[in-house]
Amino acid sequence: MRGRRFVGAVPVLAGLILGLVALGPALKPGFVLRYDMVFVPDPPVMWQVSGFPRAVPSDLVVALLSHIAPAQVVQKLILVGIFVLAGSGAAGLIPGDRPAPRVAAAVFYVWNAYLAQRLLLGQWALLLGFAGLPWAVRAAARGGGPWRLALALLPAAIGGFQAMLVSALAVLPVAATRPGRRLRGTLEAVAVIAVLSLPWAIPALLSEAVTDPAGVEAFAPRADGPFGTVGSLLSLGGIWNAEADVPGQSAWWLATARLIIAVIAVAAFVLLPRPLTGGQTPPQAPAGDDTPPQVPVSGEAPAQVPVSGEAPYRAGLLLAACAGLVIALTGAYAPGMLKSLIAWWPGFGPLRDGQLYIAPLALVQAIGFGLFTGRVCRPEEGRGGVRGGVVMTAVVAALLPVLVMPLFAFGAAGRLVAVGYPEEWRRVQAIVNGDPRPGALLSLPWGAHRAFAWNGGRVILDPATKAFARRVVWNDALAVGLGRGRILQVAGEDRLGRRIGAVLGTRTGPLTAVLRAAGIRYVLIVRQNENTFRSRLPGAVPAFVGREMTLLRL
Amino acid sequence: MVRVLAALVVGVVLAIGASISVVNVVAPSPQPPNKPLYNYGNR
Numbered sequence: 114m115r116g117r118r119f120v121g122a123v124p125v126l127a128g129l130i131l132g133l134v135a136l137g138p139a140l141k142p143g144f145v146l147r148y149d150m151v152f153v154p155d156p157p158v159m160w161q162v163s164g165f166p167r168a169v170p171s172d173l174v175v176a177l178l179s180h181i182a183p184a185q186v187v188q189k190l191i192l193v194g195i196f197v198l199a200g201s202g203a204a205g206l207i208p209g210d211r212p213a214p215r216v217a218a219a220v221f222y223v224w225n226a227y228l229a230q231r232l233l234l235g236q237w238a239l240l241l242g243f244a245g246l247p248w249a250v251r252a253a254a255r256g257g258g259p260w261r262l263a264l265a266l267l268p269a270a271i272g273g274f275q276a277m278l279v280s281a282l283a284v285l286p287v288a289a290t291r292p293g294r295r296l297r298g299t300l301e302a303v304a305v306i307a308v309l310s311l312p313w314a315i316p317a318l319l320s321e322a323v324t325d326p327a328g329v330e331a332f333a334p335r336a337d338g339p340f341g342t343v344g345s346l347l348s349l350g351g352i353w354n355a356e357a358d359v360p361g362q363s364a365w366w367l368a369t370a371r372l373i374i375a376v377i378a379v380a381a382f383v384l385l386p387r388p389l390t391g392g393q394t395p396p397q398a399p400a401g402d403d404t405p406p407q408v409p410v411s412g413e414a415p416a417q418v419p420v421s422g423e424a425p426y427r428a429g430l431l432l433a434a435c436a437g438l439v440i441a442l443t444g445a446y447a448p449g450m451l452k453s454l455i456a457w458w459p460g461f462g463p464l465r466d467g468q469l470y471i472a473p474l475a476l477v478q479a480i481g482f483g484l485f486t487g488r489v490c491r492p493e494e495g496r497g498g499v500r501g502g503v504v505m506t507a508v509v510a511a512l513l514p515v516l517v518m519p520l521f522a523f524g525a526a527g528r529l530v531a532v533g534y535p536e537e538w539r540r541v542q543a544i545v546n547g548d549p550r551p552g553a554l555l556s557l558p559w560g561a562h563r564a565f566a567w568n569g570g571r572v573i574l575d576p577a578t579k580a581f582a583r584r585v586v587w588n589d590a591l592a593v594g595l596g597r598g599r600i601l602q603v604a605g606e607d608r609l610g611r612r613i614g615a616v617l618g619t620r621t622g623p624l625t626a627v628l629r630a631a632g633i634r635y636v637l638i639v640r641q642n643e644n645t646f647r648s649r650l651p652g653a654v655p656a657f658v659g660r661e662m663t664l665l666r667l
Numbered sequence: 668m669v670r671v672l673a674a675l676v677v678g679v680v681l682a683i684g685a686s687i688s689v690v691n692v693v694a695p696s697p698q699p700p701n702k703p704l705y706n707y708g709n710r
Binding site: 360361364366367370489490502505506509510512513516517519520526 | 668670671674675677678681682684685686687688689691692693
């Protein structure tokens with residue numbers, strides 16, 4: 114019993130330790146603010162969606178949890194939880210009860226370019242789905258009813274649309290190809306995914322959001338090392354944003370080592386399907402038994418050994434990994450196809466960021482790396498017991514993912530740090546949220562992203578979009594640098610935002626009446642253009658004037 | 668024995684590579700990070 118507990122606890126511990134090492138300075142008091150990762154103190158509990166519901170229901174869950182613990186504590190628990198959940202989940206997919214392959218799988222799944230780059234892009238909600246993916250795959254492969262799958266998909270459901278899409282990509286093929294009741298399992302999986310997707314799917318259909326096909330070019334996978342886009346994707350990198358790269362990631366020797374490990378891991382997943390428990394012969398299933406055979410995992414009685422010796426998720430997960438890779442490569446090499454699809458129906462918009470769909474490939478590689486480690490570190494026949502050499506080999510193998518991407522440590526060498534919001538933000542938040550009269554808040558300057566000195570100049574989504582208990586009108590158009598000073602503008606999705614943007618950009622003269630007519634009650638101006646813009650708002654009453662922010666009431 | 672030696676060699680080589688990478692990144696760079704500041708990102 115103690116041995117099983119140990120085997121189960123080691124991957125959890127590995128995920129926790131690596132999470133603490135990776136986050137490092139981000140775990141100090143304060144908020145970690147980077148790109149899409151914007152947490153604010155005392156976030157309002159509200160269900161109002163403008164444009165495509167990207168932060169639904171993740172922001173609402175954070176707001177609710179912030180009533181139990183401070184928002185910064187909630188953020189840190191989520192970030193550390195991602196590592197623990199991911200590591201323990203990946204380990205749970207390794208057949209057998211030997212700790213070395215399980216720890217190796219856990220280390221690989223929490224320390225890879227995919228997780229690191231998405232974290233540096235601030236996409237914690239997607240990473241909730243990534244962390245829950247092994248659990249969802251396991252539930253889909255084992256069957257056991259919709260409730261088990263629903264529980265496993267809960268992190269993805271909280272994360273929202275990206276997390277659910279990535280999970281669906283893996284869960285459906287696994288359910289459809291597992292031994293046993295495939296049709297029933299597939300229908301159950303479809304139903305569970307559909308129900309858990311309702312919180313964002315309904316607002317998405319009602320939002321009248323539009324998707325600019327130009328986003329395909331902006332968000333296509335790219336080469337982040339010497340092996341081109343394909344090599345980068347196989348190494349689980351290839352994100353579109355160069356500033357989400359892990360420091361030192363593109364060094365040829367590390368990129369080469371990562372690619373070699375990736376190829377070995379995929380080969381091991383394909384070629385080493387049998388449980389590595391050491392010479393046991395699988396029993397034959399009774400005639401007429403259609404219950405899904407299951408892989409023995411740590412902590413479970415090995416009563417149901419797979420009839421074929423294969424893990425029940427193997428075919429489905431491999432299919433999902435291939436499909437994800439094809440989606441990513443389509444964005445890179447056949448963008449016209451994606452543009453046509455998005456122009457035909459904006460619902461294809463989520464495919465434009467194709468690199469995110471290689472999450473099942475990351476899981477394939479993690480399991481393959483675990484299997485490979487198990488094969489390399491198996492005790493020599495006839496000698497019995499665990500020898501020092503085996504332990505040393507296992508330790509080196511388990512540390513390989515860290516050694517080939519060392520600068521993910523300590524907040525990716527300082528990219529992820531915790532900072533505090535200036536007092537001005539809290540005062541403006543109190544004024545706006547304390548006002549019972551309705552009306553939206555217009556956030557200026559008219560751009561989606563900010564780079565505050567108090568946040569070390571790191572680019573973040575405008576915090577105003579999360580801080581106020583009323584509709585915030587902001588410019589959700591995205592500007593992506595293409596090199597040599599060229600900027601690609603991806604049009605915004607929120608129709609009201611587009612209308613206000615047109616007014617701000619084309620009209621001259623007073624704007625007070627126009628903005629009031631559009632339902633704007635507050636105008637928040639952060640530093641830039643303050644003097645210029647205030648002159649265009651005659652009759653506006655300053656509700657707060659500080660060094661960084663000015664709040665005007667119309 | 669061969670496996671242990673191979674593991675040691677691989678481990679040492681990668682540890683040296685990782686150390687070089689850390690030194691390269693940590694060393695002062697004339698280019699400021701995160702530019703341009705107001706873009707969602709660069710490609």
